[in-house]
Amino acid sequence: MERMPYSEPYKIKTVESIKVLTHQERQAKIKEAGYNLFNLRSEDVYIDLLTDSGTGAMSDKQWSAIMTGDESYAGSKSFFKMKDKIVDLLKMPYVIPTHQGRAAENVLFSALIKEGDIIPGNTHFDTTKGHIEFRNAFACDCTINEASDADNEHPFKGNVDIGQLESVIKQNRSKVPFVVLTVTCNSGGGQPVSMDNIKAVSDTCRKYDITLVFDVARFAENAYFIKTREKGYEDKSITEIVAEMFSYADACTMSAKKDGIVNIGGFIALRSEELYKQCSVFTIIYEGYLTYGGMAGRDMAALAVGLEEVTDFDYLRSRIGQVQRLGKKLQDAGIPIIKPVGGHAIYVDAMKFFPHIPQDQLPAQTLGVELYTEAGVRGVEIGIVLADRDPITRENRKPKFDLLRLAIPRRVYTENHMEVVVWGLKKVHERRNSCKGLELTYEAPIMRHFTARFKKLD
């Protein structure tokens, strides 16, 4: 029997108007913004693919949880609702709320990192790296080599090279307090980590008695890829896969703005009571009391529901399906993108898109500016600007790729919006040879991409 096509497992109940500026208006807006897409007002953006973080649409059930959630400093009912859901899903007994993912990193890393430490991982996210380097420690990228080949269709490009990880640990035994595994791997292309690799990383950490921390902003999307790409998991439910994934970790940091489908929030989940006690001190200093940690009660209540919804297979199939379809259309149009397409974003390979623009003239930043000007679509640079300078030499780090990330918010845009994205990139591609690069005119000493300013090269 012919299979019935699937679509979004929800219908649209509330809408927000968006306006379309003229080409000329967009040119003026981006110039005023110092050619930094972060400096644009969101009302001047037509389709906002800057991030999938905190930009998802909440469900009717989440909104009603907002209304019934309580606000309390100590012992909030909403905290326990959220905690119960997290414990049920991740099977980790200690939970600390934080106001977002980087705050969870700040608290946990305050307890774990000291100056000179080395933290191996799979292409650490920028805030993770920032929190490591801020403590004068070093992030060591041990991602598999296949991840640096844009055309390699390896199904789990977020995987760690176990040999490399073990040799880093052996050479620096006393300086490695923990390993951080990001699932899915954001900076590496939204690429998943296989269960087999998660287990191997865990075995290596246990062999050397090293804590394994997961960065789980997109844990459910990772579980979806395990279910659909890894042998032996086809018949398991998403929650079963999630439980197995977390069984290999000692602790995790979560940016709930992604797979929590809330607009703000995060948490730490832990197995060790001792580490929980250490983190509690930093939580109270930096975030707030242990039963709200910088979140309002209503947001914790919405997060409890979001964590339930995000593990629904039909939701994940429609969410990841939208990203995959956009990737396919772009590939068919000859736009160079990282393959295979990851879970939450398309990564356009700007050095291939603009072969005439050298990396120090910022090809991905240039592509972001051109795409906004052409079609009002906002992406974000994941390249030389984001990579910052080496903390010791102060030289620009030159990552292998200069990427424009188009992150798709959860449950927000329709297929027609995606058509506009394809159209915009095609238009820029047609006139690519006439595009010129950019030059930095201002940069902050750390995490410069957020506030940098640029000028157009003649």
Ligand SMILES: Cc1ncc(COP(=O)(O)O)c(C=O)c1O
């Ligand atoms: C993998 C990963 N970790 C951590 C963070 C930081 O989370 P937040 O933006 O909530 O501080 C992000 C945000 O994009 C992320 O993608």
